Amino acid sequence: MGSAKKSAEDADTTQALVIPPGMSQLSEQRLSVGRTVSTKWAKEGKRAQKGQQTSNEQEEKEVQRMDLLINGHVKGQNGVLDHYSQFKDFAKTKRDRLEEARQFQYFKRDADELEIWILEKLQTAAEESFRDPTNLQAKIQKHDAFVAEVPEVQAHSNAITKLDKTGNDMIQHDHYEKETIRKRLDRLHELWDRLFAMLENKGIKLQQTLKLLQFVRKCDEMLYWIKNKIQFVSTDDLDADLEHVEVMQRKFDEFLKELKSHESRVLDINHEANALIDEGYPEQQQIHGKRDEVNEAWHKLGTLTSTRGEALFGAKQIQRFYRDIDETLVWMGKKELTLATDDFGRDLNNVQALQRKHEDTERDLAALESKMDELGTETNRLCQLYPEKSEDIAAKVDEARGRWEALKLSAEQRKRGLDRSYNRHRFMADYRELVEWTKGIQALIQSSELAKDVAGAEALLEQHQEHKGEIEARTDSFKQTAETGQRLLDEDIEEADEIRQCLQNLAMEQTSLNNLWEERRILYEQCMDLQLFYRDTEQAESWMTKQELLARRRHLMDPMAQRRE
Numbered sequence: 015m016g017s018a019k020k021s022a023e024d025a026d027t028t029q030a031l032v033i034p035p036g037m038s039q040l041s042e043q044r045l046s047v048g049r050t051v052s053t054k055w056a057k058e059g060k061r062a063q064k065g066q067q068t069s070n071e072q073e074e075k076e077v078q079r080m081d082l083l084i085n086g087h088v089k090g091q092n093g094v095l096d097h098y099s100q101f102k103d104f105a106k107t108k109r110d111r112l113e114e115a116r117q118f119q120y121f122k123r124d125a126d127e128l129e130i131w132i133l134e135k136l137q138t139a140a141e142e143s144f145r146d147p148t149n150l151q152a153k154i155q156k157h158d159a160f161v162a163e164v165p166e167v168q169a170h171s172n173a174i175t176k177l178d179k180t181g182n183d184m185i186q187h188d189h190y191e192k193e194t195i196r197k198r199l200d201r202l203h204e205l206w207d208r209l210f211a212m213l214e215n216k217g218i219k220l221q222q223t224l225k226l227l228q229f230v231r232k233c234d235e236m237l238y239w240i241k242n243k244i245q246f247v248s249t250d251d252l253d254a255d256l257e258h259v260e261v262m263q264r265k266f267d268e269f270l271k272e273l274k275s276h277e278s279r280v281l282d283i284n285h286e287a288n289a290l291i292d293e294g295y296p297e298q299q300q301i302h303g304k305r306d307e308v309n310e311a312w313h314k315l316g317t318l319t320s321t322r323g324e325a326l327f328g329a330k331q332i333q334r335f336y337r338d339i340d341e342t343l344v345w346m347g348k349k350e351l352t353l354a355t356d357d358f359g360r361d362l363n364n365v366q367a368l369q370r371k372h373e374d375t376e377r378d379l380a381a382l383e384s385k386m387d388e389l390g391t392e393t394n395r396l397c398q399l400y401p402e403k404s405e406d407i408a409a410k411v412d413e414a415r416g417r418w419e420a421l422k423l424s425a426e427q428r429k430r431g432l433d434r435s436y437n438r439h440r441f442m443a444d445y446r447e448l449v450e451w452t453k454g455i456q457a458l459i460q461s462s463e464l465a466k467d468v469a470g471a472e473a474l475l476e477q478h479q480e481h482k483g484e485i486e487a488r489t490d491s492f493k494q495t496a497e498t499g500q501r502l503l504d505e506d507i508e509e510a511d512e513i514r515q516c517l518q519n520l521a522m523e524q525t526s527l528n529n530l531w532e533e534r535r536i537l538y539e540q541c542m543d544l545q546l547f548y549r550d551t552e553q554a555e556s557w558m559t560k561q562e563l564l565a566r567r568r569h570l571m572d573p574m575a576q577r578r579e
């Protein structure tokens with residue numbers, strides 16, 4: 015009675031199972047059928063229990079009847095024993111049948127519970143949550159947590175093992191529902207295997223979706239970085255000065271290092287894309303698209319980077335060229351200030367100092383001429399390499415060439431002015447020197463007194479002749495000075511009247527000197543003749559005096575002469 019009661023309660027519990035919310039229509043139908051079958055077998059169990067109770071009552075009555083028979087109330091002992099044996103066989107058969115029904119109901123109940131649990135988990139496993147990447151990590155954690163429900167899974171694994179043992183025992187004992195039991199076990203194993211296959215497949219799909227999401231995120235991050243760098247290398251800000259270009263070059267060099275470090279990221283993206291494709295990901299079109307988008311953007315960035323590098327190199331050359339021209343123009347400006355002065359010297363020494371300074375300037379200009387030739391060569395080269403900048407380059411060079419030609423003209427004019435100033439001061443210095451010398455030699459010539467004797471007259475003539483040599487030695491100086499003065503007059507300088515007057519004075523001084531010398535020569539020669547005359551006269555007088563004395567002495571010594579007297 016207790017077993018029958020427990021079987022009825024289990025059947026009621028099976029009937030009272032609640033279908034999980036969200037289960038598919040198929041699962042609901044399956045559970046509905048399970049409940050119907052469970053209810054049917056529960057009713058049969060109750061009827062079996064009632065039959066068992068009735069049988070027990072009948073058995074008690076039969077025992078009582080047997081007692082009566084034994085006591086003599088029944089006529090045939092053999093008939094009673096046969097009847098009792100048949101009854102015992104019938105009761106045993108009935109009891110075995112009811113035991114099989116009870117075992118089957120327990121089996122059916124446990125099988126229904128396990129199937130309901132499996133169907134519930136199948137419903138969960140069948141959800142394609144991996145298709146929505148929202149909160150994917152949380153979904154993976156939830157799935158892992160479900161798979162990791164060890165106690166629950168272990169319990170149901172033990173349940174199916176127990177059902178296998180119970181069902182196989184009933185089949186081996188030729189249970190009247192053995193085909194139903196075998197089909198039910200096959201069904202449970204099929205659902206069990208399907209559950210774990212779906213769980214494994216869902217885990218794979220979730221991981222694939224995670225990898226795909228991470229791959230797409232990597233691609234998007236790389237594309238974002240490439241987009242920013244494309245903006246950097248696409249900027250057109252290279253028309254500033256050399257310092258700005260050098261700053262941009264340093265930034266570009268840093269960008270190249272960064273670009274080199276990101277090259278591995280692009281390679282990783284391609285390797286990962288190939289790996290995902292090889293693994294048979296269903297989103298191959300999306301993977302191909304993202305990979306190609308990254309590769310195209312990377313190739314575009316590489317092309318723009320090469321263009322940017324060439325542009326920076328060209329801009330640096332052009333800006334350095336402009337810097338050279340600007341420095342040359344600044345240097346020209348300094349030389350222009352030097353050459354623009356009106357100071358041509360206050361005297362000969364000052365003019366010579368200015369000429370030496372101008373010679374230094376001319377040497378600098380000679381060096382600058384070489385620089386201008388180099389700039390001309392560089393201009394042709396840059397115009398060929400960068401024709402789009404040829405007009406700007408040509409304009410810059412034309413400015414420098416114009417300043418250079420003006421500077422050379424100023425230098426030439428400065429040189430001519432200094433030469434004129436030098437010639438004028440040289441002329442005036444020579445003029446003053448010659449005039450001073452002329453006056454000095456004139457004073458020297460005029461300072462000599464006439465000789466008192468022949469020796470003095472000869473010495474005076476000899477000294478006068480030496481003065482002639484000095485005068486003749488100065489003839490070239492007079493000539494050169496006169497020629498210099500004439501050139502100055504030919505150049506029509508501002509001091510032409512003064513130069514002309516000086517030339518006239520110089521010619522007059524030279525003529526006066528020559529005339530003075532000639533006059534003194536004649537005078538000195540006359541003095542010589544006079545002194546010779548005086549000498550000869552004195553000699554004659556002396557001789558005559560001596561002859562007179564001799565004659566007197568001879569007369570005194572000759573008595574005859576005395577007598578004649």
